[in-house]
Structures are given as C-alpha cells and as structure tokens.
Amino acid sequence: MKSILKIMTLLFSASVLLSSCGNNNGKSSGNNSALNSSNAEKVYVAPGEYDEFYAFMSGGYSGNLTVYGLPSGRMFKEIPVFSQFPTTGYGYSEETKPMLNTSFGMVPWDDSHHPDISQTNGVLDGRWVFINGNNTPRIARISLKTFETEEIIEVPNSAGNHSSSFITENTEYVVAGTRFSVPVPQADLPINEYKGKFKGALSFISVDKETGRMGIKFQILMPGFNYDLSHPGRDKSHGWFFFTTYNTEEANSLLEVNASQNDKDFIAAINWKKIEEYVNNGGGTKMPANYAHNVYDEHTHTATSTMEKEVLTVNPADVPGAIYFLPTPKSPHGCDVTPTGEYIIGNGKLSADLTVHSFSKMLDAIENKKFDGDAYGIPILKYEDILAGVVKSGGLGPLHTEFDDKGNAYTTFFISSEVVKWKIGTWEVIDRKPTYYSVGHLMIPGGNSRKPFGKYVVAMNKITKDRYLPTGPELEHSAQLYDISGEKMELIYDFPTHGEPHYAAGIPADLIKGNSQKIYRLDENKHPYAITSPDQAKVTRNGNEVHISMAMIRSHFTPDNIEGVKVGDKVYFHITNHEQDFDVPHGFAMIGANNSELLIMPGQTKTLTWEPKQVGVWPFYCTDFCSALHQEMQGYVRVSPANSDIELSWSLDGE
C-alpha cells in the first residue's frame, strides 16, 4: 500500500516537473500548483497596497486612455480623451464640448493608439502623457496631476495619424506622422494620380517646457509613402527621428498586394535638429491651413477651441543632408531605438527576421556619401553599409520591440503569437514565450527611454477567444504580464483590457503618485458661472436662455426648487461642487436631458443644458452616492407653458 502511494507521489511530482519545463500552454499550466503559487505571489497586491507601476493603455477604438496598475492588472480609471464620455459629461458639458472640435466640426470619437510619457534627459519625468487620435488626426496631452485631458491639437495635411505620438528625449517635440498620404493641400484629384502627387506630412509639434502647451512648429512634406511607426533617437542619436514606411510602391488600390511588392521599404531617418535650425533661420513655407487647437483651463474648468490658419511646411529638397532613407526589408511596422540610441530596429512584418541598423554606421555612410540612388531627391543609403545585424528569430510577423535595462530586446510576433527575447549586439535569441493571441505592441515601463525599468513586459493582444469567461461575440482584449527579471521570461498573469489597447506607456508609481491632485480649490475657481458660496445661487433669464448658478454639497443642491422655466427655454445648469474633501464628487442628472449626466469634482464647475419640452414638475438628483443622505439630494424644476407669465424664482428650504 505504502509503495503504491510512493509511486503515485512520484508520478505526480514528475507531471509537475514536466509541465513546468516544457509546457508553455497557459491552459494546462493551471496544473502546476507550485509554479502558479509563486506567480500568484508576484502579481498579488494585497488589499490596501499599491501597485509598483502605472500603465497607461491606449483605448484604441474607445478613443480614450485607461490607467492600470502593474503587476495586478487592476484598472483604476478611464480618462476620456477623444471620445464623448457620458459618465462624467466629457464632450457633453458646455465646458468640454470645445475639446472635440475639429476642422470637420465636432468629432465625438477617435481611435487612440500610442501613449508616450514626457521625458527629461531621456528619462521619464511623469508630467504628461501624450496620445494620438488616428482617424481624425489629433494629438492630446493629458496631465498626470489631474489625470484629465488638457489639450488637443488637430494635425492638418495628415490622414491616419499613426506614426504618432512619440516624444523626443527632452519633450522638445511630440511627433505625428501620417499613415495615409493625401494631396497637400487637399484637392479634387483623380485617385490614380496618387503617385508623385500625394504627400506624407510628418509634423513636429513643439511642447512648452513649463505649460506643456503644444504648437505645430513645422511639417515635413515627404514622398507619398505610408509612414507607419516612429521613434526618436536618444542619447547619441538624440536629434534624429526614425519612421518606418511601407507602400514605397505608392499604390493607391489593393495595397494588400500592391504595397507588398518591393523587397525593401525604408526607414526614414530625419535630422530634426537640422530642420529646426533651418526653420529657426526663416526657412520653410507658410501654407494656409485650418485646424483646431483646443485647450482646457483647470481654473475656469473650461475648454476653448481656436482655429489655426497657417502651418509651416518644409520641402525635404530644401534642406539637403537632413533626411536619408535606410532600406529595410519586408514592409517594416515597428521602428524602435535601443536605450543607448545606437540601434534602430525595423520589424519587417512580412518577414521572420528583424533588421537592425547601426546609427554610427549610418553617420559614417552619410559622411562618405555612400548612397544607392535617391527617392524624390532623398538619398538612399546602402543596406549593407548600415546593417548592424539581423535577428534570426524563427518567429513570423515581427511587429514591435521594447528594451530592458540589461541589454536585451523583446519583440512581438503577431503571426506566430509570441514574445521573443534577444540579445542586443549578438542578435541571438535567448527565450520565447507564447502570447494569447496574436500580440500587437508590448510594453516595458520606460521601454521607450534611455532608462527602462526591466521588471515586467506586458503583451497586448488582438485576439482573445477563450482566455476568459465568454461574453458573446464581442470580447475585451487580452493582455499578458511576463516577469522578465530572470534569464527566461515567465508568464505570470493574464487580464482583460478595455477597448483595444495598441500601445501603452508605463512608469514607476513613485514618480507620479505623489503629484496626483485631490481636489480643485474652490478659491481658484475662475469659471464665469461658478458660485463660491450658496448665497450667490441665482437664476437669470436672457431671452429663452435660463442660467442657473447652483451649488452642491452633502447633501443638497442650492437652490433645489426652481420655478418660472417655460417650454421652449434652453436651461443651463451651471453647477459648482462646494466640497473641498478628497473623493467627494457629486453627480447631476436631469430627467429627459438629451445629453448626459455630469460628474463634478470638489471645487469644480460644470454646465449641462436641458431643453424642457413638456409642462410639468421635473426632478433632478445627485447620481454619485455621496453620503448617507444621498437619496435626499434632489430638486425640482417647474416647467410652465411657453406663454406663461410666471416669474423666475428659486429657493432652498423656502428661503
């Protein structure tokens, strides 16, 4: 009997060993209790404890930015950026509608892709995070003090704002490149005249050192290729910017085939310092344009939208020696630069291999004028002269590469669905782990800087299938967290992500958590309809516009009885939250309002409009369970017929 037990124990341990060695299938690794318990410890953040990193994940087609903790994978917040967000009233309130203004009018949605955190000297400084709107080209800046969108600038002459929003190492510029080339300026052209007539605009948007305020400094009008992704040079290559291209064939239809004919496309290497100097000395051509610049002021709690009418363009031929093409095989997608700035990696998405270019070899080739012809006057360097190495990965469909702080690189392979770890310099593959499934970007906190924090890598997948309990045909996307502190990567966690995260930016929590604002100061509220004391509450009429300046505090509105409103009026509820206590927002919802609710933070003022259509007495209430008396936090508006002569009146408790 004893021996049978022994044998069974042995067999059981053997199966444990086997599954820990060879089995990387997430489904059956569930059998491995010993390994799983140590993995559980790695991702377990005890109740009340904090995560080590913030991860800002793009929302993709949600148009927003989500904030997660790592390693726990817990989501803390969804920050509305390019999309209306009825939860808070963003894009619905009078104050925030201008944030979504564009040259096309209000565009209440976008496709947000690549967040990037501001840097100083190539190191994350945690002041702002930038993100691009891909569809209607825009760049947004989000404050890491308020975690709110502070600014959105539209990018003219661009379409499919995809090789964006990457920042230079002192946040001098946030760079936005066009994926789709278009006529510049836009014109009524036959589409098949694409070749030679369409341009690809690469925009360098300056960022004010103090305020973060953005402005388009210059646009380079490049040949009509597709500019797919980009990254800044750093450290030794600071001053340069690298963009992958595809469709150097300049096809305008069935790109799937027609843009995949050239064996090599290009990485465009741009010496932006040289072009900056050129425009600072009066170079470039001012071109009429029309694009929105929307700025939110945290003191007036109000956004303003200004239409800019001009943009400075640069023709590459006018700045010789500033732009070169680096031939790169197989329609490269991701364009990544190592922390030292020496290597530029082209992830040839139709290939098994990665191409690594050397920055020093590139400079050398330029100096010795070793060119292999030109494209539209831009010199093409010789592939062999600039090549540092090729990573023979054995995987298929490399998309993106990030870096740790130990000289390793990590590349995602979409087709073979895996992350591959390789050594910078020797180009040898060290490890590979599957992802679930079809990974797009990956993220290492600080992985796009001189100083990565190489403890975790997050893989962001495009396909979820069976990873979680099924929720019908539509699923959230899935992310996997790998521990990369050792030689081999270890899959330690798997969690769903909201929207469709493309890229993400991570940062040690200690760098920003202390700056997170708790309240808005009421005594700094400069909103024109704000009231700082309940006795200033008032209701005024201007034609058919009724303006209500209202206060809210636990647990009542001042005023809460309003009469004299008529059918056909447009009622503006300007509501100020008088709390000055952390995490005491109040909500406001009006029956029949055709927009959204408002969620108003302490010290903040927001405005909701309401156009009453029916006679009656209509209630409003607080939507945020603010206090023990939350259910009592309500009020009424009496709506009289349009021809009524009832005067405006308002009160709280009969006063």
Added chain:
Amino acid sequence: MKKAGIIMIIGSLLLMGLFKFPLWNIMLGAPQYPEPLGMDIYIDGIKGVSEFDLQNIDGLNHYIGMKVIPKPEEMWEFSAFPKVIGGMVALGVLIGILGFIGKVSYKWFIGWFILMSILGVLGMYDFNQWLTAYGGDLDPHAIIKVINPDGTPMTYKPPLLGYQKMLNFDVTSLPHTGAYMMFVGMTLTIVAFFVGKKEHKKA
C-alpha cells in the same frame, strides 16, 4: 543666583512656543477617512491639520446637529489667552532677571510656577466646558439623532485627553508641541527654584 535666574528665564521663554505651535490636537479618523481629519487648537484660534479639515469636520457635524467650529472672534478665550501667556512670559523673564542680579528671592520662582499652574488648570477647565458645550449643544432639527441605551440623546463631546470611539469616528485628543514646550518650561521654573535654593544656601 545667576544659574537659577538663567534657568528661570529660559523656562519662561519656552512658553513663547504657544504662539507658534498648537496647544492641543484632536484627530478624527474613520473608515472613510484613512487620512484622519484633525484640528489643532492654538491659544488664539483653531486650525485644521490639513487645509480644509475644519470645513470638512463642520460638513460632517451638520448631520448630527453640531455647531460649526468657532472662529477666533467668536470666543473671548482666543483673545485673552495670548495676553495671559504673554504676560506670564514677561513676568517670568522679569523675575528671572531680578533673580539673576539678586534683587528677588528664589521663592518668586515657585510663586510664578504656582500662579501659572492655577491659570493652566483654569484654562483646562474652560477648555473642557467648551468641549462639553460644543459636543452637547445640538440642533433640535439635526438630521441624525442618536439615542443612548438609557434613552438620553447622544452627545458628541470629544475627550479632553485620550481616545474615544464616537459613532464611526476614532477620536484622539492629546497635547501638542506648544503644550509640551510649556510643560518643559514650567518644569524648568521648578528646577530654577531648587537651583536658586542651593545657590542661596552656598552664599
């Protein structure tokens, strides 16, 4: 009696700390307030430990019908206390100087101490009276009225010293830096008395 005089002067001057630091501190923690709200009681008024604490304490207290925390001009104590402390400092320093140059006896030192102790006890008595009034004088229309098991309405007097659980709040009331400086100062005046006595015997 030079040494004793100097100690007396230093001891009296330590009371000046009350003009800079709080005399007393009351902290209110609760599940919803992991960072407790707090009030620092100075001789010339009450301030929040964090900027908006008083407003937030008042906001919570309105549920149980408590009056708002008094402003300095609403209580005579906040104008009288600084004068009394200032006067006692001046008196102590004067006695110290006179002792130093041998014009008064060391017994004056203990005299000052006894006077200060009487004033201190009166002050504490007055403070306790205020706490009782503050915690017990409730609005009859209060939103939440809690009845004690014995049928009397619950009142909310914070403890004068120490800890007390009040509804969901953990209330702690303790002396603060100003008070500790005063205690040390007063102790030094007793030391001055004994040192003075010793010096007197030697001489």
